[in-house]
Amino acid sequence: MSFVLDQVRQIDGQLDRLHWARPSSTPSSSALSPASNGAPSGEELLKASADITYLVDLQTAIKSLSTASSRNTPLSAEAIQSALRYARLPDISQSPSVQSQPKKSPAGEQDLEWLLVSKATAQTYGLIINVLLEQTLPLESDIWYWDGVLDSSLYLGIYAAQTAPIRFWQWSKSIFFDARQRLQVTETTQSEDESEARSISQNWTRFYGLVKESIRDRSLANVQSRVTTPLMLYRSEVRSKQQRLKRLREMSACGLGVLVDEGMNLDVDEVGVSRAKGDKNEWKTVVLKSVSLMETVLRNLTVLDLGIHDFEDTVFMSVEDDTELTHANAPDDESHRCLAVMVDRLSLILQTHLPNHITSSKQIVQKYGRPARIVRYWLPAAALLLSSTTLLRILVKRKAQLFTWVRDLGTTTMDFWYNWVVEPVRKIIGTIRHDKDSEITIMSKESLEGDRASLERMVVDFAKDNPSTTSGAPIDQAEIASIRAKVREGDLTPILRAYEKDLRRPFVGTIRGDLIRALLIQIQKTKVDVEVAVGGIDALLKSQELVFGFLGLTPGVLVCLGLFRWLGGVFGSRESKTEQNRRGQRMRLLRNIDRMLSASAHSNNGMLSYKDHGMLLCEVHVLRQSVRRTMPGEIYTEFLEEINELVDLRTGVERQIRVVDRMRWAYSQWMR
Numbered sequence: 001m002s003f004v005l006d007q008v009r010q011i012d013g014q015l016d017r018l019h020w021a022r023p024s025s026t027p028s029s030s031a032l033s034p035a036s037n038g039a040p041s042g043e044e045l046l047k048a049s050a051d052i053t054y055l056v057d058l059q060t061a062i063k064s065l066s067t068a069s070s071r072n073t074p075l076s077a078e079a080i081q082s083a084l085r086y087a088r089l090p091d092i093s094q095s096p097s098v099q100s101q102p103k104k105s106p107a108g109e110q111d112l113e114w115l116l117v118s119k120a121t122a123q124t125y126g127l128i129i130n131v132l133l134e135q136t137l138p139l140e141s142d143i144w145y146w147d148g149v150l151d152s153s154l155y156l157g158i159y160a161a162q163t164a165p166i167r168f169w170q171w172s173k174s175i176f177f178d179a180r181q182r183l184q185v186t187e188t189t190q191s192e193d194e195s196e197a198r199s200i201s202q203n204w205t206r207f208y209g210l211v212k213e214s215i216r217d218r219s220l221a222n223v224q225s226r227v228t229t230p231l232m233l234y235r236s237e238v239r240s241k242q243q244r245l246k247r248l249r250e251m252s253a254c255g256l257g258v259l260v261d262e263g264m265n266l267d268v269d270e271v272g273v274s275r276a277k278g279d280k281n282e283w284k285t286v287v288l289k290s291v292s293l294m295e296t297v298l299r300n301l302t303v304l305d306l307g308i309h310d311f312e313d314t315v316f317m318s319v320e321d322d323t324e325l326t327h328a329n330a331p332d333d334e335s336h337r338c339l340a341v342m343v344d345r346l347s348l349i350l351q352t353h354l355p356n357h358i359t360s361s362k363q364i365v366q367k368y369g370r371p372a373r374i375v376r377y378w379l380p381a382a383a384l385l386l387s388s389t390t391l392l393r394i395l396v397k398r399k400a401q402l403f404t405w406v407r408d409l410g411t412t413t414m415d416f417w418y419n420w421v422v423e424p425v426r427k428i429i430g431t432i433r434h435d436k437d438s439e440i441t442i443m444s445k446e447s448l449e450g451d452r453a454s455l456e457r458m459v460v461d462f463a464k465d466n467p468s469t470t471s472g473a474p475i476d477q478a479e480i481a482s483i484r485a486k487v488r489e490g491d492l493t494p495i496l497r498a499y500e501k502d503l504r505r506p507f508v509g510t511i512r513g514d515l516i517r518a519l520l521i522q523i524q525k526t527k528v529d530v531e532v533a534v535g536g537i538d539a540l541l542k543s544q545e546l547v548f549g550f551l552g553l554t555p556g557v558l559v560c561l562g563l564f565r566w567l568g569g570v571f572g573s574r575e576s577k578t579e580q581n582r583r584g585q586r587m588r589l590l591r592n593i594d595r596m597l598s599a600s601a602h603s604n605n606g607m608l609s610y611k612d613h614g615m616l617l618c619e620v621h622v623l624r625q626s627v628r629r630t631m632p633g634e635i636y637t638e639f640l641e642e643i644n645e646l647v648d649l650r651t652g653v654e655r656q657i658r659v660v661d662r663m664r665w666a667y668s669q670w671m672r
Contacts, residue, residue, distance in 0.1 A: 002621055003647065004074060004133065007260070008126035009067040012119060014268040016066075018283055019115050054088065058112040061087035065119040074130050075123045077350040087116055089343050117342050118287045124346055125264050128294055128354065129256060132301075135361050136252040136618050139245055142369040146242040153231060160234045162375050179210040186210075241368040247304045248364055253614030254308050255297045258315060261613060261649065263290040288338070291345050292322040298353040302360040308611055420556030428549040448531045455528050456487045458521045463494045466514065490529070495521050582626055586671045589623045590664060593646075597657045608649060620647055630670050639667060 061083040065075070149155045183206070266283050296318040300311055324341050370376075395402070460480055467474055475483075483494065495518050502515040510516060596616055600608050608616060620643055631639060645651060646659045664671070 002130070002133070003617065003624065003643070004126050004130045004621075005067070006644075007129065008074065008122055011122040011125070011264050011266065012067045014266045015115060015118050015122065017268055018266070019111060055109060055112065058087050058109070058116055062112065062116050062119060065116065065123055074126045077124075077127060077354060080120050080123050080127070081347060081350055083116075084120055084343055084346065087113075089113060089116070089339060113339055114284060117339055117346070118284075120346055121287050121291055121342070122264060124349060125259065125290060125294060128298065128349075129259055131354065131358065132252050132256045132259070132614075133618060133621055135358075135365075136249055136256065136614075137622060139249040139252075139365070139369075142365070143242055143245050143249070145370045146238050146245070149238050150235060150242070156231055156234055156238070159238065159371075160230065161379060162371060165378070166375065175211060175214050178214040182210045182214065244304060244364070244368040248302070248361070248368075250308060250611055251301055251304065251306075251311060252361075253618060254311060254609075254611040255301045255614070256617055257608075257610035257612070257614035258297060258312065259294065260617060261610060263293050288342065289319055289322075291342055291349075292319045295345060295349050295353055296322075298349065298357045301357060302364060304364070312610060416556070416559070421553070421560060424549065424553035424556060428546065428553065431545050431549050448528070448535055451524070451528050451531055452488065455521070455524045456484050458524060459483055459487050459492060459495060462498070462517060462521060466494070466498055490525075492521070492525055495525075583672055586623060586626055589619050589626070590660065590671065593619050593623075594657070594660050597653050597660065600653050607653065613647075613649060617647060627667070627670055631667075635667070635670075639663075642666075 064083045064086075065080070149159050186206075264286065266286055268283070293315065296315045300306065300314055300318075303311075306314065324345075366372075460483055463475055463480075463483055486493065498514055499518040499522070502510075502518065506515060593616060596612055596619075597608075600612055624640075624643055627639065628636065642659055642663050646656055646663075651659075
C-alpha cells in the first residue's frame, strides 16, 4: 500500500467526518407529508418515490467511491465516471433551466450531492498522484542509462552504431522530400508542353540531379559541424536527451508537490470540525479549487519549455482566475450550477486531460528515453542471423560427436553418482547395522586359528619325538597341555633347545632331520606371529570402520556440493543480486533524501520547494515499497510513522533531517 492510498483514505475520512458532523435531516419526510389534511395525491407520491430513489442512488454511488469499498489500488477513471453517471447528478446543460426555475433541494439531498462530488474529486486526486508517481519513477533509470553512455567512449560508439539506421533513414527521407519539393517548384515554372515532352528517363535523370544538389547543399550547410568529431556530436545529442528527461522529471515532481501541498487540504480535526477560521463551508471552496488545480497541472505538466517557477506561476494564476468554480456558498440555484460544473470538469479531467497527459508523457519518454529494444539489439540479432547458417552447418556436421559427448557425460555422471555416492552411503548404513558383508577385514579369523593349531601339533609332536628337550622322560598329558598353553603364548622352549643343540653339530642334525624340522617349526611360528599382527591391524580397522566409510564418501560429497553450489550460483545469482541491489537502493534513497533536506535547510525559509517535495515523495514511495516485505509487521507500522513525519512539511526541514538520522540507525538492520 503506497502513500497515495493513505492520502486518499485520509481525505475520505475527513469528508465523512464533515458529513456526519452536520445536523441530520430527513429530506423525504416533507415530500411524503400532505399539503393539507387530506391524503397525498398520486403526483406527490410519484415525486416522493423519485426523491427516495435518487437518495438511494446517491448513497450507493458514495459507497462505491469510499476507500472502505476499494482494495489496495486506487479507483480507475472508468469506476469514478461510472459512479458519477449512476448518481444522475445535474450536468452543465441544465444550468439555464435551473436559473430560470430554481430547484429547492432538501438540505440532506444537497449534502449528499456535495459529499459524492467531493469523494469523486478525492479519488481523481489520488488517481492523478498515482499516475505522476508511475511516470516519474522510471525516468531515473533512463537518466542513469544516458549517464552510462556519456561516461564511456565505447558505449557512445555503440549508441552511434545502434542509431545509424534511424539516422540514415531520416537523412534519406529529408533528402527525398527536399528533392521532390524542388522538382515541383521547377515544374510549376515550366509550361505543360515542355513537361509532357520529357520522357520518364529524363524526369528520373532530372530528379537524380536535384537529389545531388540537395545533398551538396546540406553538406555545405553542415560544414561547421565537421569541425568537431562525430563522437562529440553524439555526446551532445545524448546530453540534450538527458536534459529533457531531467526537465520532465522536475516538472512531474513539481506538479506532484503542488498537488500534495495545495490540493484537497481540508484541515479537519477528529470530530469533523474544520480548523480554518471563517465560514463553515470553507472545505467546499478547497474542493472546488482542487478540481481547478488538477486540471491546470495536467494541462501544463508536459510543456517542457516552461521553467519550474513559470510552471508554478502559471498554475496558481490559472486557479485564481478560474471564476467558474467560486460558488460554494451561493444560494440553491448557484450551488446546483456549481455542482454541475464540477461534474463536467471532473469528467473532462478523466476523459480528456488525464489521457492526453499520459499520451504526451509517453511520447516524450519514447523520444528522449533510452532507445527501444529493437534499436539496441539489432546488431547482435543481425550477426546471429547472418551466422545462423554456419552454426547450423557445424551442428549438423558434428551431430554424431555431440550425441556421443552427451551420452558419455550422462554415463559418467550416473557412474559417479552410484559408485562414489550411493555405494559408500550403502556401506555406511551396513556398518551401522553390523552387516557382515560390509565389514573391513584383511585376514579371516579361521586362518589364524588353523595355523596356530598346526603350530601346536608340530611342537607337541617334536617334543614327543625328542623327550630330552623337556624333562628327559616320556611326556604325559599334563606336559602336553602345558606345552600347548606355552605355544599359544608364543613360547617355543623345546624347539629352541633342540635347535641350539643341533647347531653344535649342524651336519649331524641335518642328516638326522631335527635341525631342518626345528627351522620349519620356527617358520610356522613366524607365520603365526605375522597373522597375529595382521589380526591386530584388522581389529583396529574394524574399530574405525565407520570413519573409513565416511572417508570413502567424502570425495563424492565434496564434488556434489561443489557442483550444486555452482549451479545455485548460476541460477540463484539473480535473487542474491536482486537483494543486494535492493539494499544498495535503500542506502541510495536515504542518501538522496538526506542531500535533498540538507540542501533545503540553507534556503530562505527552511522549507522544501514544490519540486523538492515531489522528489521527496518519490524517494519515500520507493523506500516504502522496498522495505515492505523485509520488515516485520510491528516494525513496519513504526516505520510508516517515521515516513509520515518525514513527508510532513509542517514539521520543518530540521526535524525532517533528524527523522532521517533516526531512521538510519533505528532500521539499519533492514536498510543494509
